[in-house]
Amino acid sequence: xxxxxxxxxxxGAYGFKAIGVFALAGxxxxxxxxxxxxxxxxxxxxxxxxxxxxxxVGAERSLSLDARLVGVAVAVIASWRRAPFVLTVGxxxxxxAAIRALAG
Amino acid sequence: xxxxRRQATVLVAAVGVVGVxxxxxxxxxxxxxxxxxxxSALVFTGASQFAAVGVVSGGGTPxxxxxxxxxxxxxxxxxxxVVNRALPNSxxxxxxAAQFVIDETTAMSAAQPDDRMAADAFWFTGIWLWCxxxxxxxxxxxxxxxxxxxxxxxxxxxxxxxxxxLISPHLRTSPAxxxxxxxxxxxVVAIPFTPAGVPLLLAALGVxxxxxxxxxGPSHQAPGTVES
Numbered sequence: 001x002x003x004x005x006x007x008x009x010x011x012g013a014y015g016f017k018a019i020g021v022f023a024l025a026g027x028x029x030x031x032x033x034x035x036x037x038x039x040x041x042x043x044x045x046x047x048x049x050x051x052x053x054x055x056x057v058g059a060e061r062s063l064s065l066d067a068r069l070v071g072v073a074v075a076v077i078a079s080w081r082r083a084p085f086v087l088t089v090g091x092x093x094x095x096x097a098a099i100r101a102l103a104g
Numbered sequence: 105x106x107x108x109r110r111q112a113t114v115l116v117a118a119v120g121v122v123g124v125x126x127x128x129x130x131x132x133x134x135x136x137x138x139x140x141x142x143x144s145a146l147v148f149t150g151a152s153q154f155a156a157v158g159v160v161s162g163g164g165t166p167x168x169x170x171x172x173x174x175x176x177x178x179x180x181x182x183x184x185x186v187v188n189r190a191l192p193n194s195x196x197x198x199x200x201a202a203q204f205v206i207d208e209t210t211a212m213s214a215a216q217p218d219d220r221m222a223a224d225a226f227w228f229t230g231i232w233l234w235c236x237x238x239x240x241x242x243x244x245x246x247x248x249x250x251x252x253x254x255x256x257x258x259x260x261x262x263x264x265x266x267x268x269x270l271i272s273p274h275l276r277t278s279p280a281x282x283x284x285x286x287x288x289x290x291x292v293v294a295i296p297f298t299p300a301g302v303p304l305l306l307a308a309l310g311v312x313x314x315x316x317x318x319x320x321g322p323s324h325q326a327p328g329t330v331e332s
Contacts, residue, residue: 020184046287050307071261092265096258
């Protein structure tokens with residue numbers, strides 16, 4: 001990742017925060033908020049789910065079903081059982097690593 | 105310690121752990137420690153950082169990394185009006201405060217019964233979260249450089265597994281679950297046909313059918329927070 005990309009991210013991320021604080025706050029934003037809120041409320045769900053999918057089965061320009069899938073399935077079960085964050089990630093990594101160790 | 109500070113402390117500790125994960129992943133994606141520190145201190149919005157690093161480690165273009173990071177950063181603009189009552193009136197104060205307008209500070213300050221407590225919750229959560237996020241990132245980056253081949257430790261699963269944990273507070277409503285399924289489906293279908301990072305950008309379109317399907321869906325919910 002280049003410093004240029006990093007700088008662009010810094011400016012962009014602060015820009016969005018500042019728009020809210022300076023431009024939107026204190027004005028009647030009812031119309032804008034009402035129109036955008038249903039979409040923006042769902043963006044994390046759609047993007048996070050896509051990230052999970054891409055990182056689980058994506059490989060270059062193809063799909064690959066491998067040890068990652070087992071680890072992520074374990075994470076889904078752990079998260080569903082309300083396991084703490086560290087335990088969820090730890091169990092997933094251990095499962096994937098164990099399968100690779102056994103297979104390799 | 106007041107209840108909201110105690111609650112914020114738990115939240116901040118959890119975010120510190122997520123910071124360690126971010127540091128390890130950013131190190132595995134090839135970022136130097138100075139870049140990791142600068143990103144956590146100045147970009148300071150976790151989801152965007154994870155997304156950008158994920159796209160870069162998957163071989164995506166800088167444009168795709170920037171695009172997915174900005175899609176996730178855009179929601180912070182909607183938080184300004186929500187935290188307005190907790191912010192200082194002076195311009196200089198607001199310039200500083202803007203950096204701290206994120207999921208966790210918005211959720212904490214919005215939950216307070218009066219303006220004074222909202223301000224206290226905003227700054228207490230914001231400042232400690234910033235410290236722990238930066239410290240956690242550095243710790244993760246240092247840890248990552250000792251690990252060797254990260255995949256032998258299942259580290260490539262740490263990223264999606266982190267997001268499995270992070271996504272759960274965002275799946276409480278039916279439109280959100282629909283958007284998640286749409287997003288994942290679009291991304292998987294797009295993987296063989298598009299360069300890395302693009303499936304993620306396309307996945308954002310998953311919110312459109314979700315909103316159409318539930319036109320009166322969630323009006324303006326309290327933002328999701330990281331669950332420990």
